[in-house]
Amino acid sequence: MEFRLIDRIRERTAQTRDDVRLGIGDDAALLAVPAGQELAVAIDTLVEGVHFPVGTAPADVGWKALAVNLSDLAAMGATPAWALLALTLPRPDAAFIDGLADGFAQLARLHRLALVGGDTTRGPLTLSVAVHGFVPPGQALTRAGARAGDAVLVTGTLGDAAAGLRCLQPHMDVQTSLRDALVERLNRPVPRLAAGLALRGRASACIDVSDGLLADLGHLCIASGVGAEIDAALLPRSSALLGLFDEAAARDFALAGGDDYELCFSVPAARVAEVQADLARLGCGATRIGRIVAGDGVRVRDADGSRLEPGRQGWDHFSA
Amino acid sequence: MEFRLIDRIRERTAQTRDDVRLGIGDDAALLAVPAGQELAVAIDTLVEGVHFPVGTAPADVGWKALAVNLSDLAAMGATPAWALLALTLPRPDAAFIDGLADGFAQLARLHRLALVGGDTTRGPLTLSVAVHGFVPPGQALTRAGARAGDAVLVTGTLGDAAAGLRCLQPHMDVQTSLRDALVERLNRPVPRLAAGLALRGRASACIDVSDGLLADLGHLCIASGVGAEIDAALLPRSSALLGLFDEAAARDFALAGGDDYELCFSVPAARVAEVQADLARLGCGATRIGRIVAGDGVRVRDADGSRLEPGRQGWDHFSA
Numbered sequence: 001m002e003f004r005l006i007d008r009i010r011e012r013t014a015q016t017r018d019d020v021r022l023g024i025g026d027d028a029a030l031l032a033v034p035a036g037q038e039l040a041v042a043i044d045t046l047v048e049g050v051h052f053p054v055g056t057a058p059a060d061v062g063w064k065a066l067a068v069n070l071s072d073l074a075a076m077g078a079t080p081a082w083a084l085l086a087l088t089l090p091r092p093d094a095a096f097i098d099g100l101a102d103g104f105a106q107l108a109r110l111h112r113l114a115l116v117g118g119d120t121t122r123g124p125l126t127l128s129v130a131v132h133g134f135v136p137p138g139q140a141l142t143r144a145g146a147r148a149g150d151a152v153l154v155t156g157t158l159g160d161a162a163a164g165l166r167c168l169q170p171h172m173d174v175q176t177s178l179r180d181a182l183v184e185r186l187n188r189p190v191p192r193l194a195a196g197l198a199l200r201g202r203a204s205a206c207i208d209v210s211d212g213l214l215a216d217l218g219h220l221c222i223a224s225g226v227g228a229e230i231d232a233a234l235l236p237r238s239s240a241l242l243g244l245f246d247e248a249a250a251r252d253f254a255l256a257g258g259d260d261y262e263l264c265f266s267v268p269a270a271r272v273a274e275v276q277a278d279l280a281r282l283g284c285g286a287t288r289i290g291r292i293v294a295g296d297g298v299r300v301r302d303a304d305g306s307r308l309e310p311g312r313q314g315w316d317h318f319s320a
Numbered sequence: 321m322e323f324r325l326i327d328r329i330r331e332r333t334a335q336t337r338d339d340v341r342l343g344i345g346d347d348a349a350l351l352a353v354p355a356g357q358e359l360a361v362a363i364d365t366l367v368e369g370v371h372f373p374v375g376t377a378p379a380d381v382g383w384k385a386l387a388v389n390l391s392d393l394a395a396m397g398a399t400p401a402w403a404l405l406a407l408t409l410p411r412p413d414a415a416f417i418d419g420l421a422d423g424f425a426q427l428a429r430l431h432r433l434a435l436v437g438g439d440t441t442r443g444p445l446t447l448s449v450a451v452h453g454f455v456p457p458g459q460a461l462t463r464a465g466a467r468a469g470d471a472v473l474v475t476g477t478l479g480d481a482a483a484g485l486r487c488l489q490p491h492m493d494v495q496t497s498l499r500d501a502l503v504e505r506l507n508r509p510v511p512r513l514a515a516g517l518a519l520r521g522r523a524s525a526c527i528d529v530s531d532g533l534l535a536d537l538g539h540l541c542i543a544s545g546v547g548a549e550i551d552a553a554l555l556p557r558s559s560a561l562l563g564l565f566d567e568a569a570a571r572d573f574a575l576a577g578g579d580d581y582e583l584c585f586s587v588p589a590a591r592v593a594e595v596q597a598d599l600a601r602l603g604c605g606a607t608r609i610g611r612i613v614a615g616d617g618v619r620v621r622d623a624d625g626s627r628l629e630p631g632r633q634g635w636d637h638f639s640a
Contacts (some may be wrong), residue, residue, distance in 0.1 A: 022460070025463075025543070026464075026543070027363055027391075027392040027395035027527060027528055028360040028362040028393060028395075029361050029362070029454070029527075030458075031359040031360075031361060032358050032359070032394070032457070033353045035355075038351060039350070039351040039352070039353060039359070040349070040350055041404060041406040041437060041452070042347060042349070042404075043406045043437055043438060043448070045406040045408055045448070046441075047444075049443075050443055071487040072347040072348050073347075082361075084363040084450055086363045086365045098586060117361060117362055119364045119365050120364075121368035121370060122370050124446075126444075128439070128448055130450040132361070133537075137341070137352070140342070141345070142342065143346050144347075151568070164634065173618050180506075184602065186624055195601070208347060221536070223345070223346070270605075
């Protein structure tokens with residue numbers, strides 16, 4: 001069935017690029033990396049019932065499978081180019097595949113990304129996407145490089161996706177428009193690719209928030225050999241989140257909820273205003289939430305300066 | 321759990337390459353494609369119970385997940401460089417992960433391939449591997465290019481893996497050494513990378529035999545706009561296969577069994593002897609099994625010239 005499925009997906013995701021010398025349909029794709037560019041590659045898997053709820057619309061699944069991978073390229077400051085899709089599904093369901101391909105293609109087109117290969121197999125619904133992007137040598141953003149004194153910023157708002165997941169639980173009966181806004185953030189994350197490009201040469205370190213702010217900022221701190229202090233009162237939260245949940249719940253979602261796909265990054269203090277102005281022009285904005293300090297670990301302070309001990313330190317798929 | 325698992329795998333697959341600017345541990349790997357090379361990329365998934373039997377040793381699973389992907393690079397005449405591994409497993413089982421990483425690493429080391437990224441998630445046991453290799457522009461082997469009059473050849477022997485799978489069925493009680501040889505071919509396929517390189521500039525078309533000779537040669541014929549005639553009497557079969565199964569069963573395994581990971585390719589008739597001599601020197605050998613003809617479809621002739629109608633036309637994971 002590999003050939004029929006992948007042809008169906010190919011038709012719906014058609015995107016012509018000169019650097020694709022041979023696309024879907026042979027044993028491998030043949031691709032030309034532009035001169036003077038390094039390749040940034042990442043792979044991420046979504047499993048039904050683990051990374052998205054059973055019953056999620058196929059177009060949302062297709063969008064999200066690509067989005068979480070593009071978010072990794074955004075965190076590196078890379079420009080997306082190509083993707084491979086490994087799709088495992090229980091039965092050949094044309095409507096499901098078409099929906100999935102449509103959602104994937106919607107996001108792919110926005111970034112001129114070409115699907116260049118794939119594999120379809122039978123089994124429990126699982127999608128692995130590998131993405132490839134370009135970045136000039138030495139210009140990639142990494143997790144290492146944050147220094148004591150740097151400011152810590154985050155794009156957009158935090159906690160919406162985790163709140164959206166909570167809203168899908170059967171006993172939740174909440175105002176529809178706010179609920180829909182949060183569920184949209186869960187199902188249709190927007191990779192911050194333009195922000196990642198704008199941060200090249202400015203952010204000292206960067207990571208995307210997939211496991212939750214505390215967990216991911218923790219990874220950045222380990223890679224940089226530093227610590228961080230976060231002011232809970234500064235965490236950017238959406239009006240939808242604050243409209244449906246109390247302050248304590250909203251704070252926990254923002255600190256540890258996961259699935260945000262915002263960028264968390266450090267910037268020398270002198271450049272914060274300039275970076276914020278540019279990211280505001282790009283539409284996502286960036287909020288200063290704390291600072292890099294000597295030492296290790298991530299500490300959270302409440303508005304009165306006391307130290308918070310959140311209930312969860314990020315989101316681990318195995319402990320969830 | 322992503323970080324602990326992938327670290328464990330990284331330790332066991334450590335392979336240093338100058339073209340890996342940033343390996344496992346950030347949001348994406350950063351890689352440098354050598355000047356004057358195109359990138360060949362492929363992705364393939366193995367699902368427990370579909371692509372390998374439940375109970376397969378973890379080291380065999382790790383080997384096979386990489387091998388089936390390297391076989392795609394072999395079929396393109398590409399030199400392997402890097403891989404990404406997306407691993408989904410039901411629970412964090414250190415012994416299983418270590419075994420899997422060891423099997424993966426054994427094969428990776430043989431080809432100086434570096435594991436540059438990955439993702440580990442919870443769910444039914446599934447491995448998606450994406451491989452990246454290099455090939456000079458215009459020199460890749462593809463499925464298109466076979467011409468009427470070309471000879472059709474295949475490396476190694478056919479049907480062993482499918483026979484090995486049959487041997488694992490509980491009611492099979494067969495001689496141990498022959499059985500082991502066939503099961504080894506099922507669990508530890510050897511990608512024909514050296515053969516693929518040797519075929520650059522000589523084979524007019526090439527494909528790897530993963531779904532079965534008839535199915536895969538059929539794909540080659542469609543891509544080339546030709547047909548093919550195969551002589552059943554010429555099919556290369558191992559002594560283990562012929563020692564355990566009768567002629568009809570051995571022929572069906574060789575024609576339609578799948579999981580062989582040999583290369584099937586076409587060569588202008590005048591170059592057959594030279595190609596065969598070179599592949600013999602590489603240890604795998606190549607057998608002439610038929611010819612490319614005008615028209616379409618793959619026909620099989622018996623020793624007396626009559627046309628065979630095999631029971632199965634290749635192996636489809638959804639119809640299996």
